Amino acid sequence: MRTPHASALAGRRLGEGLRELRLRAGLTGYQLSEKIGISQSYVSRMETARCRASPEVVRRWLDATGTSEAEREDLLSLATSLRTTGGRPAAPPGVLGTVGLTEAEERLWLALVDQPPLTLTQVRSLAGAAARAVLSSLEDKGLVVRLAGRPALYTVTAPDAALSSLVQAKEEQLRQVRLLTDEAMRRYRSGGRDRGPEDVVEIVRGSEAVGLRCGQINSAATSQICGLSRPPYLISPELGRFRPLPEGVRLRTVYDASAMESPERMAWIEERVSHGEQARVGNVPVKLQLSDDRVGFIPLHHPATPDAVIVVHSSSLLVAMRTLFELIWVSSVPITAGERAHETSAEHRQLLGYLAAGMTDAATARRLGWHVTTVQRRMRALMAELGVRTRFQAGLQAAKRGWI
Secondary structure (H helix, E strand, O other): OOOHHHHHHHHHHHHHHHHHHHHHOOOOHHHHHHHHOOOHHHHHHHHOOOOOOOHHHHHHHHHHHOOOHHHHHHHHHHHHHOOEEOOEEOOOOOHHHHHOOOHHHHHHHHHHHOOOOEOHHHHHHHHHHHHHHHHHHHHHOOOEEEEOOOOOEEEEOOHHHHHHHHHHHHHHHHHHHHHHHHHHHHHHHOOOOOOOHHHHEEEEEOHHHHHHHHHHHHHOOOOEEEEEEOOOOOOOOOOOOOOOOOOOOEEEEEEEHHHHHOHHHHHHHHHHHHOOOEEEEEOOOOOEEEEOOOEEEEEOOOOOOOOEEEEEEOOHHHHHHHHHHHHHHHOOEEEOOOOOOOOHHHHHHHHHHHHHOOOOHHHHHHHHOOOHHHHHHHHHHHHHHHOOOOHHHHHHHHHHOOOO
């Protein structure tokens, strides 16, 4: 990835190379501008690296100055690599179709962003015979403005304001779609027809289809998402980075104690907790996830595989899934990001809580930032304080005292 400093150096190198070619061909800036259809000021700005030169303009420059194949390849490569902003790659072609631009409109608009005001003749050199129609459409969308005077000049309006206006219009359209969806679901539920099995349960097969369907369910949540999580994990911690939820959506997850055996997975869980997830550790028999009280999904196979899930809609089965989650939630131990105990009573609660949840001594040590021998030593001291001989008895006594 090119840094801003490296981009500036590459821009100066391109400008100097273009200027050398012009001088070698014995052309003034005005003569070259006439030959390749750009303004004289744009020639000057390209040579001094005060603007980004589009590969198409550079190609015409090279044609007009009789460049060797080696020089041509080098300068075209530079011009193409500089079609970035701040070292970041340019957006993929067609992305502005999202806000209503055709591919021809997008290509011309992006070309005009790099150019000074141009006449219609100069624009035709960029867009061909359809230039007038494409320009007219861009004017209607507020992306291009025609300046007064003769000949008429065309230039882009400030991209941030122009594109923001189109984005807001698209967002309003999407808001209307959401309203229609809510109304359609209300009518669907009150339609008075008998609900068959296909209305309650759907089987989704194929890894891509499963990912898409589960993503749709989660993105539609408006109040809370609840989940039971246990190995095997189908996504590595590096690929499964936390994605912020919409404002007002609560996320609760119970992780199986075996998940805490992996330092990478533990760090992944702590990152999610630091972003607002309410997490607990306990004994999780099966994976599942619930979105509000409308829908949930559970793997078709056990152990879970990535290629098949059961999607359950509002029904007694969904109520059973919700009940299972809540029973496991209340019997699990909270996880707090970066949690480290300082007081003896707090240490006892953490130690007993994690061990009661089924975590091994090694996993408990990693969670609390202790050595394994420290966990074992403090557990022996705690058992002596409680006057018991086994960890099971320690758990019973701690529960009677309200420690866990």
